[in-house]
Amino acid sequence: MKKNDKNLIEKFLRFGTHLKDEIFSCMPTRKSRVIYKKIPKNILVIFPHGIGNMVLFTPVLENLKINFPDSFIILLLAPRNTKEVITDSRLFDTIIEYDKNQKNSSQLFFDIVKIFKNANIDLGLSFSMSAEFPRLMSLSKVKYRIGFKYNYRKLKDVNYLLHKSVLSDSNKHEVLNYLSVLKLIGITDFIIKPCFYFKKxxxxxxxxxxxxxxxxxxxxxxxxxxxxxxxxxxxxxxxxxxxxxxxxxxxxxxxxxxxxxxxxxxxxxxxxxxxxxxxxxxxxxxxxxxxxxxxxxxxxxxxxxxxxxxxxxxxxxxxxxxxxxxxxxxxxxxxxxxxxxxxxxxxxxxxxxxxxxxxxxxxxxxxxxxxxxxxxxxxxxxxxxxxxxx
Structure with a gap:
């Protein structure tokens, strides 16, 4: 890896530690039942939403960790204190915060693409309705890309960038909508306990x-x-x-x-x-x-x-x-x-x-x-x- 690439990683990555302290946790132990044929070494999860949604999203991370316990999980989050929901958990390995509204967001976008290319990501999951994230995964050479299907006229053209997709249902709870993306890779047996993690x-x-x-x-x-x-x-x-x-x-x-x-x-x-x-x-x-x-x-x-x-x-x-x-x-x-x-x-x-x-x-x-x-x-x-x- 080039020196410039290492500097980018130091700038944009914050590594999550697997804390030894006891934490307030909702995640029980269960063996993997995933049907996904390949075990991904590196997983990218894109979730640029707010604090409340992050609480509702934690079952996705719990079930990913249960089914892929040895995978390296990278989270791409919005800088809205969202990370505080999970920083005292063992549900991720690395967090990158991406603010698409900041002045140099275009440069940041391509810097992150460069990082993800070097990370050699096997599986990418996008839980955003923004078209930029399927594009980001495609440009980053993420091998297998899934997420929500874009049903708006202006965004339908990005659906082809996802290998599999599912519509978000307005008559279904958001927790179940998020978990429906995991069904695309064969995870169907869920533990569902949205949680906010903190030390006991x-x-x-x-x-x-x-x-x-x-x-x-x-x-x-x-x-x-x-x-x-x-x-x-x-x-x-x-x-x-x-x-x-x-x-x-x-x-x-x-x-x-x-x-x-x-x-x-x-x-x-x-x-x-x-x-x-x-x-x-x-x-x-x-x-x-x-x-x-x-x-x-x-x-x-x-x-x-x-x-x-x-x-x-x-x-x-x-x-x-x-x-x-x-x-x-x-x-x-x-x-x-x-x-x-x-x-x-x-x-x-x-x-x-x-x-x-x-x-x-x-x-x-x-x-x-x-x-x-x-x-x-x-x-x-x-x-x-x-x-x-x-």
Whole structure:
């Protein structure tokens, strides 16, 4: 390998370590039952999506690792903190982050192509609806390429770059859509446990970090996520409804409310807290993603818009209520572990869901689907969970 190539690898690769520490893990042991005729030495997995989707995607990595335990797995991810979902796992060997929106993205694209050519990749799996990734795999000389079938007029011309493909079904849960790609190589016996991975001692560490914030862990802690990506604010249940729900919970149950989120959501959350009684803590921007997941794992209940933290809560086994409006709950609902309580609330409307998958576009701006859901509607579901988990 040339010196320049080594520099590229040092620049763009971050090697995952097989941690010896105990981790919060959902992956049991099972022998391989793969029908794929060749054992790939190097596998490329392309998944340029967000945090919540990454939680739902972990069963793909688990089942790949079960069926190809000796293969070297390379992940190509978007730089959205997505990697934090799995960095404490043993599901991969290397992560490359690729930001197609950065200024020198074209140069980065071809630098990555050069790296992948040198890596001599046997099997490539693309879980993106972007046409650039089949092209990337083809240019990188990936020997066998599979992924989602492109059914849009402008993108159909890239289907020939994939040896096998499958359509993503809008009436099927995203977890099952992701796993349908593995069926193309004969993997059909699945372990399905979406998970967020962290070290087992992290919840204790987080409690120590927050011990001066007045949180009483002998009481029931209920978590809220009231926000969303700034370009998807249409997914937010009205803030005054979260405030009223919090008041109903603190009045009727001995609970403390903790609201999590990113730094950019802090002021938005403070406006909600101004309308709330009882103990409520704004932790937006206080904890990193792993710490947030660890804290959520200790909660009695988590109530959230359709967002990454909703899937994190499901991925760490916490009872969760997801509030849905413009997005499709069939495709995007939190996935329950065995014996885990997961509830989804939405009011049926002819115009919903109106979100166009993979586009970031929502056709309705008045959010009547979410505004029609009252605090009392959500409180009723909270009651069921809090009474049944005492």
């Amino acid at each position: 001692n992290l919840p204790y560490t987080v409690r120590e970090k927050l011990k001066n914030d007045g949180l009483n862990y002998k009481k029931n802690v209920v978590g809220f996520h009231t926000g969303s990506f700034l370009d998807m604010i249409e997914k937010r249940w009205p803030p005054e409804n979260f405030a009223k729900l919090g008041n109903l919970l603190t009045k009727n149950f001995s609970v403390q409310i903790v609201i999590v989120g990113g730094e950019e959501e802090k002021n938005y959350i403070n406006k909600i807290i101004d309308k709330m009684d009882g103990y409520v803590k704004n932790l937006a921007g206080t904890l990193n993603l792993k710490e947030t997941a660890a804290l959520i794992s200790t909660m009695k209940l988590f109530v959230s818009n359709d967002s990454g933290p909703m899937h994190i809560a499901a991925g760490v086994g916490t009872p969760v209520i997801g509030i849905f409006g413009p997005t499709n709950e069939i495709k995007n609902s939190p996935w329950a572990h065995e014996n885990q309580i997961v509830k989804v609330i939405r009011h049926p409307m002819n115009c919903a869901p109106c979100y166009i998958p993979y586009s970031g576009k929502i056709s309705c701006k008045n959010n009547k689907c979410l505004r029609s859901i009252t605090p009392e509607d959500v409180f009723s579901k909270c009651e069921d969970i809090l009474f049944n988990t005492e």
